[in-house]
Amino acid sequence: MDIPSSLTSKIPVMSSSTGANTNQNDPIQHPLEATAQAIRGAVSGEGRAPRQAHLGSSNEGPADIIAKVSGAVQGGIRQDDSPYFTNNEGIPWPDAEHSKTIGGIPVASDVFLLQKQQTFNRSKNLERMVHPSGSGAFGYFETTHDVTGLTKANFLSSVGEKTPIFVRFSTVTPGREYADEARNPRGFAIKFYTMEGNYDIVGLNFPVFFCRDPIQGPDVIRSQWRNPKNFLFDYDAIFDLLACTPEGNHAGLMFFSDHGTPQGWRFNHGYGCHTFKWVNAEGKFVYIKYHFIAEHGQKQFTQQEATQMCGEDPDFSKRDLWETIEKGQELIWKAHVQVMQPEDADPEKLGFDPFDVTKVWPRKQFPMQEFGRLVLNKNPENYHRDVEQAAFSPGSMVPGIEDSPDPLLQFRMFFYRDAQYHRIGVNLHQIPVNCPFMSKSFAPLNFDGQMRVDANHAGNKQYAPNSFAHKFRPDTAEAPYQVSDNVMSRKSHYWHEGKKND
Amino acid sequence: MTEEERQNTIKNTVNMLKFVHVEVIQKKYLAQVYNIGVDYAKGIYDGLPKKSFEWSEVEKLAPDAHLWYKEAKFRPSQGERLTGVPPTGTVYN
Numbered sequence: 001m002d003i004p005s006s007l008t009s010k011i012p013v014m015s016s017s018t019g020a021n022t023n024q025n026d027p028i029q030h031p032l033e034a035t036a037q038a039i040r041g042a043v044s045g046e047g048r049a050p051r052q053a054h055l056g057s058s059n060e061g062p063a064d065i066i067a068k069v070s071g072a073v074q075g076g077i078r079q080d081d082s083p084y085f086t087n088n089e090g091i092p093w094p095d096a097e098h099s100k101t102i103g104g105i106p107v108a109s110d111v112f113l114l115q116k117q118q119t120f121n122r123s124k125n126l127e128r129m130v131h132p133s134g135s136g137a138f139g140y141f142e143t144t145h146d147v148t149g150l151t152k153a154n155f156l157s158s159v160g161e162k163t164p165i166f167v168r169f170s171t172v173t174p175g176r177e178y179a180d181e182a183r184n185p186r187g188f189a190i191k192f193y194t195m196e197g198n199y200d201i202v203g204l205n206f207p208v209f210f211c212r213d214p215i216q217g218p219d220v221i222r223s224q225w226r227n228p229k230n231f232l233f234d235y236d237a238i239f240d241l242l243a244c245t246p247e248g249n250h251a252g253l254m255f256f257s258d259h260g261t262p263q264g265w266r267f268n269h270g271y272g273c274h275t276f277k278w279v280n281a282e283g284k285f286v287y288i289k290y291h292f293i294a295e296h297g298q299k300q301f302t303q304q305e306a307t308q309m310c311g312e313d314p315d316f317s318k319r320d321l322w323e324t325i326e327k328g329q330e331l332i333w334k335a336h337v338q339v340m341q342p343e344d345a346d347p348e349k350l351g352f353d354p355f356d357v358t359k360v361w362p363r364k365q366f367p368m369q370e371f372g373r374l375v376l377n378k379n380p381e382n383y384h385r386d387v388e389q390a391a392f393s394p395g396s397m398v399p400g401i402e403d404s405p406d407p408l409l410q411f412r413m414f415f416y417r418d419a420q421y422h423r424i425g426v427n428l429h430q431i432p433v434n435c436p437f438m439s440k441s442f443a444p445l446n447f448d449g450q451m452r453v454d455a456n457h458a459g460n461k462q463y464a465p466n467s468f469a470h471k472f473r474p475d476t477a478e479a480p481y482q483v484s485d486n487v488m489s490r491k492s493h494y495w496h497e498g499k500k501n502d
Numbered sequence: 503m504t505e506e507e508r509q510n511t512i513k514n515t516v517n518m519l520k521f522v523h524v525e526v527i528q529k530k531y532l533a534q535v536y537n538i539g540v541d542y543a544k545g546i547y548d549g550l551p552k553k554s555f556e557w558s559e560v561e562k563l564a565p566d567a568h569l570w571y572k573e574a575k576f577r578p579s580q581g582e583r584l585t586g587v588p589p590t591g592t593v594y595n
Binding site: 183233235236238239240242243244245246249250252253256257258260277284285287302303342343345346347348353355356404405406407477479480481482483484485490491492493494495497498499500502 | 503507510511513514515517518519521522523524527528530531533534535537538567568569570571572576577578581582583584585586587588589590593594
C-alpha cells in the first residue's frame, strides 16, 4: 500500500545543519520532505515560537528534547536560565539552609522540606535485572553501501542516509554501581531513531550467548549473581551452570578470556548475536548476522590490569567514553552483515544450526559485507533521563527487519518490554530517549496508564476498527515463513543437542 | 587465539575455578572444557593450586559431557530442527 503523503511526517522536525546527527530532514538530502515539513509548521500554527526561558524543559515535549540531546537538532536553550529557584510548583524557594521551625523544631508544614525529602526518598529507579551498570552516547548511523536488494528498511534505503542513534554499553550481571572492569560480557545496545520508528539491536561484545532456550535465561543470570545465603560471589554457581550446560561453554570461554575484561566500552566489537531477517520490497527475505567492527580496534586488559583498574577507577569504562567524546573525538564502528539464503538455513545442509545463538556462522562460508557505520559523537545531557531510563527491546524492529526462528530471540522480543514496564512503566515512550522522534507517523493505539502526559488518544477512538479513522499498514505485515513441523510439545528443536558438536 | 591469549584464558579460569568448593563442579566443568580442547582443560587442571581429584577422572567424564541434563525424552530424534523457509504457496491475499 502506498502511504499518502498526508499521513507521513506528522511530527515537524527542524532541519539539520551539516553537523547534525541526521540528514533525513535536510533539504539537500530530502528536499521535498524538508520543504513539506517547513510549510506545514508555518501554516498550522504549531511552529514553536522563540521561548523566553528554559522552564526546566517543561514546555518541550519528549521529541523536542531528544531531537536536541541526540544532536539531530543543534542549538536551543539547554540549561536553566530561570531568575530564581522554585519548588515543583514553581513557587519561589526561600533559602538553602533553613527549614521552617517553631522554636527551632522543623514543622510538617514546610512544604519545601517535605517535597525535597520525599523526592529524594523516591529518586532511584528500580535497578535493571540485567545490564544495570552502564553508560551511553548519541551519534548517527550512516548507510555506506546499497543493500536495497536485501532489505526495504527505510534507514538503509539510500547510501549517505544518516539516522540518529543512541548506544548504551554495560556490564551484564554486576550491580548498578559495581566497578566497570568486572569480568563479564559487555552489553552493546543500539537504538536507531528511524523514519519508520525506533529500531533496537540489543547485542553484546560476544557473538554468542550462554544458553539458547529462553527457559534457562534467568538461570544463566542468577548463576552469575551473588550467593543468596551470604551475598558473596558464587563461584560454585558460575562453574556449575557451565558444567551442566554444554552449549554454554563457547560464551564461557569468552567470559574467562581477556574478552571478559575489555579496555572500557570503546575497544570492543559489537554483535547482534541472534540471526535476523532482512526483507526486501518484494517480500523476499534473507537471514543475517550483525557485526559492528571497532575502527579503533579491540583491546583487553589482563586479569591483573582489570583488577587494578577496578580499584583505581571503578568508573573506567564510563569515564573513558565520556571523556573521549568531550574531547571531540568520534568513535566509529563499521557495520557488517553475514547473509544466508533461507533455503540454505538448514542445519542438515550446513552442519551447524544457524538459529542457535550459542553458535557462530563461519565467515569463510558467509563473508562479512559492509553496509554502514556507527558514529558516536555526543554525550547525554542528563544521566537519569537519557541513560538510566533508556529502554531497548529486541522486539522493536522496523519494516524490512524481522525475527528468525531463534527461540531465545522470539522470547526476548517479549520480555525486555515486560521488564521495562515493571521498571519504568507502560508510558516509557514519553521519556525523551525512548521517543520515536524521527518517525514519519506517531499515533499509538495504546492509551492511558500512569503519568500519561502526551496527547494520549489525540482524538482517536479507543477501539478499532471504527468509522472515523482507519490508518493501518497492511503493507508492513511480516513476511510469512514456514517452520519445520506443526507439533506442539517440549521436544527439542536444537539440532546440536545430544551431539558432540554442541 | 594467540598463545598468550590462550595462556591468559587458562590463568583467568584458574583464578576463579580455585574458589569452587564442590569437587564435582570442578570435575564436570573441566570435562566440558575438555571437549573444547584437551590442552585447554589440562592447562586449567594443572594450574589449580589444590587438586582433590585425578586428571583421569576428567578424561573419564568427558565422553558423555555433551549429554548431561539433555533429557533423553526431549532430545531431537525425528529430524526436529529450527528452520524458516518461504512457504510454497502465497499466504496473504
